[in-house]
Structures are given as structure tokens and as C-alpha cells.
Amino acid sequence: MNARESSAACGGHCSVAHEIPGRIRLRSRRLYDPELDVAYLQAVVEALPGVTQARINPRAFSMTVEYDGNPHTRTRVLGVLRDIPAEAYFAGARHAAQASLSGVVTQGVSAVLTPFLPEHIKAPLSWLLGLGTINDGLLTLLTEGVKVEVLDASAVGFSLLRRDYSTANAIVAMLGLGEYLEQWTEQKSNDLLKNLLRPSVEHVWVERDAREVQVPFGSLGVGDIVICGAGELVPVDGTVADGEAALNQSSITGESLPVHVRPGDDVLSGAVVEDGRLKIIARTVGGETSMARIGRFLENSLRSKSSSQTRTDELADRLVPVTFALGLGLFALTRDIRRAASVLTVDYSCAIKLASPVAVKSGMYTAGHCGVLLKGSQALDNLARIDTVVFDKTGTLTRGNLKVTDLIPLTDMDEHELLALAAGAEEHYSHPVARAVVAEAQQRGLTLPPISQVDFIVAHGVSAFVQGEQVLVGSRHFLEDDEGVDCFAAASFARRLRGQGKSLLYVARQGVLAGVIALRDQLRPEAAEALALLKERGIRNIVMLTGDHKDTAQAIAEQLGCIDEVHWELKPDDKADIVRRLQSRGGLLAFAGDGVNDAPALISADVGICMPGGADLAREAAQVVLLEDNLKALAVARDIATHTQHVLRRSFQAAVGINSAVLLLAAAGRLSPVTSAFMHNASTLGILGYAAASGGRKPASVRHVRTQHDSVKGVA
Structure with missing residues (x-):
């Protein structure tokens, strides 16, 4: 071409x-x-x-x-x-000049050599070096008012007018070095965050030859009919061919309300099916379909500022006119341009506004390497301030790898027929209970019956048709209260199984209870220690939520220890209500979960935390995603968040303290513009270096979690 x-x-x-x-x-x-x-x-x-x-x-x-x-x-x-x-495109975008290492070196060498150059070379070189800073200052003054760029331009301009070329070039060199370090640190952290975002879809369901089959994501082609059920990520851009569903598109459009789609509607990759089932004709496949998710993630994580950063930036902006007015006032009173130039070289905003994003991005960068993906600086800010953590039990405090322990047929079926019937209905469902039933059927080598018209009722169960007969699989509440199936025949042994800490799955066929399947989950081996670590880090209240029976819930809470509250037999809406009720007490709250039914609570919490194996909908709703399958990573995330806040406070205190001292000495005429510029810029670089180095330091608690750097990429 x-x-x-x-x-x-x-x-x-x-x-x-x-x-x-x-x-x-x-x-x-x-x-x-x-x-x-x-x-x-x-x-x-x-x-x-x-x-x-x-x-x-x-x-x-x-x-x-x-x-x-x-x-x-x-x-x-x-x-x-x-x-x-x-x-x-967005209104807050700004085009900062891309500082290059060669440019920074050139500015530095020029500043060092300036005192030794002849006048006829020194003057034009200095004006050439300072022209960019002066232009930026004039443009900022005309478009935004008195900001730090105006102060920098004034200091450089005054120094050039006084023919104090050493001071002018030193200021330009210091500004260039600071900008380069900021951009370098931010770019490194941004690159990591973008890599962590890569979609984790490995296999998808497609319709081929009138059958539903599972194929590798990489083998998808344009025109394939992709099938997506409740809780699943839409892996392609395409058009709905069949079915209706409520789509959560918050990762793409930012709109939290689900959108109803029907045949003929276009859908984008990255959307998540909250309810319903879709057949989608693929229009684009592969890496191209990830663009919308990456763009939305960048908007949330890289454009946004936390409330702490915003407050700090606003204060820094308010201090700029103070310094500017002091410099002009001194000149008006003393007619001493040297003293005014000395004052104008001092700027609170420079150190404060540079150190804040560097510390935050370094903290996010470090968290990523320690197995924690933070979707934005506000998540880091809130993590440092939470005092309550609410855990959903299944898949979070427990492994979520349920095992079938008992099969109890109540009709003329045998155990294998009961299991095959339940597994056929649950095959396309991503819930841990469904995975356990299907895995048990596969282990026994059972042939699953053909299923049609599958309907997932989130957190309740599944309705499907087998050879024209309706099959219901789910909780007792779903079958008995919602669908009118009499479950009294299972009452006696159900109490015995729950007393053993087992969960029960009821199966009905044509409105008659066909049997009960008992399953057992295991606590994560690190769960008790993880909760103790959180208590050590200032978490006052730890709450456990579960849909299990009261007896099972209390037994698990006793095994874990450190649990302050337990809520049992909950529906998905109940979890979000409890989160809001706890928030009304004051303070900040984090919710940790991994299932489709956890999404409302994850959204309602101040910090939503999802486990690495969580459902797509849960990962999209959460602000924090653990990349290591280890709950102790929460303690690491808390340490990184609190340390980042400490770095921000120390940077702010240092910037205000040092610059106030330099400003007072400059106003008193005790410092020359060269000395004032040097002290200000040296302190700025020192604070910036501290923010970058300290913000990127891994906490000691990281030894509790085995971090595998190679496994981080591609798990968001």
C-alpha cells in the first residue's frame, strides 16, 4: 500500500x-x-x-x-x-509534552555548562531552552488562569530578563527531569494495568450442526453462533439471533443499569448476561473484541483520581496564586526583581501534584505484581480506610469446589439417573454447585440427556426441558415456594445432612420431587489466618453471609474464628440490603465475593473484592480483583493501600514544610534566585523520588502469598 x-x-x-x-x-x-x-x-x-x-x-x-x-x-x-x-475524547484530556531522556540530558548538560559559556552563546541558548516553558505558561494563563505552568514561566522569564541564565536553565532542567520521571513511572504502571486487563475467556459455547458444543475461544470465527447464559461474559461483538437477556454493560458504557436485548440487537464484547440466555452471531472475534473493555478500564483506572488526590490537587492549585501574588507584591514594594524572581521559583503545587499520581500509580503497580488488580485510584484510597469486611461464604471463605457426597432418589430413578438429570440441566451454569454436579457425572462416565429451553434463575436454580418434560434443579425454597413442588418427603434426612455441614440440591421432574443431592465444601486452608491478618490491620468488623442453613453457617463461623457477625439463608437481594444496612452505621465497607449473585453487593459496597475464579459478572462489578487464589492477598492489598496513604501524607508534609521555609527565606532576601531555584527543585525531585521508591515498595506481608509474576498477565 x-x-x-x-x-x-x-x-x-x-x-x-x-x-x-x-x-x-x-x-x-x-x-x-x-x-x-x-x-x-x-x-x-x-x-x-x-x-x-x-x-x-x-x-x-x-x-x-x-x-x-x-x-x-x-x-x-x-x-x-x-x-x-x-x-x-473527554473534556479533561491534556497534552503534556512527552519528555524524552535525550531532551532531559540535553537540558541538564546545558544548565551545568551555562556558567562557562561565552555571552553570545549563553543568551540565545538560554532563551531557546526556556521558550517552551514560557509558551506553556502563556497558553495556561489564557485558557485556565494562574496555574503552576504560569509560575514556572514567570520564574524562567524573570531570570532570563535579568540575564541570570544559570538560574533559568537550572529551572528548565529541573522541570524537565521531574516531568520525565513522572511520565516514566506513570507509563510503567499504566502498561502493567493494561496487560492485566486481557480477557480470561478460554472456552465458549457455540451452536454447530444443531448441537451446543464447547470450543476454544481462539477457534471462534466470524458467523459462529455463540451461546451465553446468565453470569457469562459476552466474548464477541455481534448480533442477537435468538433469546432475550438483561445485559450489564458497565465495563463498556459506564451505565450501571442493565439493558434488555432481543433478536436483532447488537451486543459488544465485555458485556455480561445478568439474566436470560442469548445466541449471538459473531461479527468480530479475537483481540479486536477486547477494545471496548480496555477503553472503559482505562477511563476508570487511569483517567480517574481518588478523592484524596482531588483534595490534594485542589489545595495545590489554591497555593499557586498565593506564591504568584507574593512575588508580584514584593516586586511592587521593593522594586527588587531579584527577590521577586527568588519567590517565583518556589512552588508548592509542583511537588504536591507530581508526587500524588506517582505514589498512587506506583502503589497500583506494586499491587498488580503482588497479585491484586486495583480498578482505579479510588479503590486504593478506600482500601486504606475500610473498617468492615463482609465475606460471601461460598467460593471466598471456602474453596468453592463442592463435592457430591450423597445421592438420594425419591422416585423409581436410580442414583445415576438422578445425577445425569441434574447435571444435564446444570451443564451450562457457571455456579459452583452446578460445576460440582457436572464434574461428578463426568467422573462416573454418565451420558447426559439432551436439554432444551434452559432458564437460569440467579441464586435459585435452573429450569430446563428433557424430552418435553420440565426439570427443576435448585434450592428447597426455589422448588417448594416458587414452583409449588412438595418437598416434605425429604424433610427428615435433609435435617441430618445439614447437621453434617452439607448443602442440599433438590431435583424435580414434572412437578414431582425426584431426589436430593448433598454436597460439601471445604474451608480455604488460609482463610482463618487471612481473617486474623485483617484484624491485625485495623478491620473492626468481619461479617459472613451465606445462603446456607443456620446450623451450617454457625459451624463454619466457629471454625474460622474472627467472625463478628453471621447472616444465613440469604437471597442475592438480601446480601446487598445487609451491605447497605452496615454502611448506614458509618465507616467504609468492603464486600468479598465471586458469584453471579454477589454482583449487587459488590456494587453497593465501598470496595467490591472478587476472587480470581469469580464469575465474569462479579469480576466486572468489583473494584478489586485478587489475581492469586489466596485470601491473604487481602492483607497485602490493605498494607499497600495504607502505605500509599502514608507516602502521600509524608510527601505533602515535606512539600509544604520545605517550600514554606524556602519561600520565607526568599521573601526576606536571604536567598538568591539560583539558590532558591536549586532548593525548590532539589526538594521537588527528592519528594518525587521518595514517592516513586516508597510507593513501589512491596510490603513485608507479601511473603504470606506466593506471587507468580508470569501468571499475573492475562488474568483480569
């Missing part, structure tokens, strides 16, 4: 500036749009199959992409620039 064809592929919006096999640099004025989120667009391009890296330089109107050399990949890249997603 030649340059003219490339321009046509971009819709005339871009051109090829340079190209070698596997690498292309494109130019487009659309890349300098003031509302374009560069990080978002980079993530969209990097999500394309075959693309390894994308870098955008808005001021040069260019994007450089490294890819596999495939012409189709190249065409997709050009297509993104032709149709940039609307979500890539």
Missing part, C-alpha cells in the same frame, strides 16, 4: 511519515485534538491483534506503531485513525 492508498485508508485524516517492515509512523492533526485522551487511544491500538506497541506524540502529530508486519494489521491500525472511538 503506497502513501496515497494509506491516506485513503485513513479517510484522508493521516499520512505515512516513515515505514519499515513491522514499524510505521503516521502523522495526523487529529492527534493534537485538545480533548483526545492519548493513553486511551494508545490502548485501543495496542489491543489490535498483531500490534506490540503504540506510542503517540501529540505535539508532533505522530503515532508510531510496532506490529507483526501483517498487511491486515496495518489496515486495522489505519482504520483506528480513520474512526477514532468517541470514548477517546
Whole structure:
């Protein structure tokens, strides 16, 4: 494809500036749009199959992409620039100049050599170095008012006007180094977060030759009919061919209310089926379908600021006019431009606003390497302040790997027929109980009957048809209270089985109770220690929620210890109600769960926490996803969150204390502009270095969790 064809592929919006096999640099004025989120667009391009890296330089109107050399990949890249997603634009976007290491080194060397250069070289060099800072300051003053860029420009400008080129160049060098360190640290953490987001779908159900079969995700092709049930992630972009469902699209659109879809409606990958069942004709498959999820994740995790960061930034912004007014006031009273320049080189905002995002992103970066994915800085902020943790029992405090222990037929069926009937109805359901029944049937080598018209009733059970006869599988409440099936015949042995800590699954056929299946779950071996670790870290109230019978729930709570409250025989809505009731007492609350029925509680909590093997809907609803199958990772996450808050406080205190001292000395005329600039910028770099180093430090508690770095990528 030649340059003219490339321009046509971009819709005339871009051109090829340079190209070698596997690498292309494109130019487009659309890349300098003031509302374009560069990080978002980079993530969209990097999500394309075959693309390894994308870098955008808005001021040069260019994007450089490294890819596999495939012409189709190249065409997709050009297509993104032709149709940039609307979500890539938002009013808060800003185009900070991309600081390069070579540029920082050049500025530093120039600042060091300035005192030794002849005047006819020193002056033009200094004005050239300071021009970018002055331009930024003027633009900021005209568009946003008095901000830190105006203060920096004033300090550099005053120094240049006084022909104090050493001071001017030192300020420019310090600013460049600080910006480079900030961008480098932020880019490293952003790259990790984007890698952690990769979808974890491995197998999907498709309809082939009028049969439902499970195939590897990678083998999907355009036109395949993909089947998605309740609690499952939609793995492709496509059109609904059959069925109706309520879709949770919060990971794509940000809208928390479910959307009802029916045949003919378009659906996007990343949406989760809350209720119902869909057959979807795949329109796009593979890596392309992950773009919407990645974009939404970036908006939540990389664009957003926590309430602590916002408060700190607002305070820093309010201090800028104070410094600016003091400098101008001193000049008006003393006519001493030297003293005014000394004051203007001091800026609270610089250290405060640089250290805050670096510390937070470093904390998120560290958490990812320690097996905890944090979806945004607010999750990190809230984790440090929670005082109550609510656990759903199944799959969180227990392994969630239920085992069938008893099969009790109540009709003319034998045990194998009862198990095959239940497993056939449960085969497409992702709940731990369903997985246990299906696994037991597979272990016994049973042939499952053909099932049709499957309907999942979240947290209750399954309704399906076998050879025209309705089969119900679920809790006693579902069969007896909701469906009118008489379960009295199972009452006596049901009490005995529950007394042994077992859960019961009732099976009915054509309105008659066909039998009962008993299952047992095991506590996680680390659960008791994990709860004790949380207590040590200031968690005052630990609550356990379960749909189990009272006797089973209390027995498990006694085994665990550290449980302050237990609530049993709960429905999904009950869990969310209890979370809201606990929140009304004051303080902040975290909820940990992993099932489809936990989503309302995960959303209601201040911090929603999902286990690594959780249902897709639970992982989408949670703000924190554990990447290690170990509850003690919660203690690590708490340590990282509290340590990050400590780093933020120390950075703020240091910035205010040091800069106040320098400002007072400068106002008193005790410091020259060179000394003032040096002390201010040195302290800023010191605080920034502290925030980066301390924020990225792994807590001592990480030794409790075996972290496997290679297993982190691709598990979000």
C-alpha cells in the first residue's frame, strides 16, 4: 500500500511519515485534538491483534506503531485513525509534552555548562531552552488562569530578563527531569494495568450442526453462533439471533443499569448476561473484541483520581496564586526583581501534584505484581480506610469446589439417573454447585440427556426441558415456594445432612420431587489466618453471609474464628440490603465475593473484592480483583493501600514544610534566585523520588502469598 492508498485508508485524516517492515509512523492533526485522551487511544491500538506497541506524540502529530508486519494489521491500525472511538475524547484530556531522556540530558548538560559559556552563546541558548516553558505558561494563563505552568514561566522569564541564565536553565532542567520521571513511572504502571486487563475467556459455547458444543475461544470465527447464559461474559461483538437477556454493560458504557436485548440487537464484547440466555452471531472475534473493555478500564483506572488526590490537587492549585501574588507584591514594594524572581521559583503545587499520581500509580503497580488488580485510584484510597469486611461464604471463605457426597432418589430413578438429570440441566451454569454436579457425572462416565429451553434463575436454580418434560434443579425454597413442588418427603434426612455441614440440591421432574443431592465444601486452608491478618490491620468488623442453613453457617463461623457477625439463608437481594444496612452505621465497607449473585453487593459496597475464579459478572462489578487464589492477598492489598496513604501524607508534609521555609527565606532576601531555584527543585525531585521508591515498595506481608509474576498477565 503506497502513501496515497494509506491516506485513503485513513479517510484522508493521516499520512505515512516513515515505514519499515513491522514499524510505521503516521502523522495526523487529529492527534493534537485538545480533548483526545492519548493513553486511551494508545490502548485501543495496542489491543489490535498483531500490534506490540503504540506510542503517540501529540505535539508532533505522530503515532508510531510496532506490529507483526501483517498487511491486515496495518489496515486495522489505519482504520483506528480513520474512526477514532468517541470514548477517546473527554473534556479533561491534556497534552503534556512527552519528555524524552535525550531532551532531559540535553537540558541538564546545558544548565551545568551555562556558567562557562561565552555571552553570545549563553543568551540565545538560554532563551531557546526556556521558550517552551514560557509558551506553556502563556497558553495556561489564557485558557485556565494562574496555574503552576504560569509560575514556572514567570520564574524562567524573570531570570532570563535579568540575564541570570544559570538560574533559568537550572529551572528548565529541573522541570524537565521531574516531568520525565513522572511520565516514566506513570507509563510503567499504566502498561502493567493494561496487560492485566486481557480477557480470561478460554472456552465458549457455540451452536454447530444443531448441537451446543464447547470450543476454544481462539477457534471462534466470524458467523459462529455463540451461546451465553446468565453470569457469562459476552466474548464477541455481534448480533442477537435468538433469546432475550438483561445485559450489564458497565465495563463498556459506564451505565450501571442493565439493558434488555432481543433478536436483532447488537451486543459488544465485555458485556455480561445478568439474566436470560442469548445466541449471538459473531461479527468480530479475537483481540479486536477486547477494545471496548480496555477503553472503559482505562477511563476508570487511569483517567480517574481518588478523592484524596482531588483534595490534594485542589489545595495545590489554591497555593499557586498565593506564591504568584507574593512575588508580584514584593516586586511592587521593593522594586527588587531579584527577590521577586527568588519567590517565583518556589512552588508548592509542583511537588504536591507530581508526587500524588506517582505514589498512587506506583502503589497500583506494586499491587498488580503482588497479585491484586486495583480498578482505579479510588479503590486504593478506600482500601486504606475500610473498617468492615463482609465475606460471601461460598467460593471466598471456602474453596468453592463442592463435592457430591450423597445421592438420594425419591422416585423409581436410580442414583445415576438422578445425577445425569441434574447435571444435564446444570451443564451450562457457571455456579459452583452446578460445576460440582457436572464434574461428578463426568467422573462416573454418565451420558447426559439432551436439554432444551434452559432458564437460569440467579441464586435459585435452573429450569430446563428433557424430552418435553420440565426439570427443576435448585434450592428447597426455589422448588417448594416458587414452583409449588412438595418437598416434605425429604424433610427428615435433609435435617441430618445439614447437621453434617452439607448443602442440599433438590431435583424435580414434572412437578414431582425426584431426589436430593448433598454436597460439601471445604474451608480455604488460609482463610482463618487471612481473617486474623485483617484484624491485625485495623478491620473492626468481619461479617459472613451465606445462603446456607443456620446450623451450617454457625459451624463454619466457629471454625474460622474472627467472625463478628453471621447472616444465613440469604437471597442475592438480601446480601446487598445487609451491605447497605452496615454502611448506614458509618465507616467504609468492603464486600468479598465471586458469584453471579454477589454482583449487587459488590456494587453497593465501598470496595467490591472478587476472587480470581469469580464469575465474569462479579469480576466486572468489583473494584478489586485478587489475581492469586489466596485470601491473604487481602492483607497485602490493605498494607499497600495504607502505605500509599502514608507516602502521600509524608510527601505533602515535606512539600509544604520545605517550600514554606524556602519561600520565607526568599521573601526576606536571604536567598538568591539560583539558590532558591536549586532548593525548590532539589526538594521537588527528592519528594518525587521518595514517592516513586516508597510507593513501589512491596510490603513485608507479601511473603504470606506466593506471587507468580508470569501468571499475573492475562488474568483480569
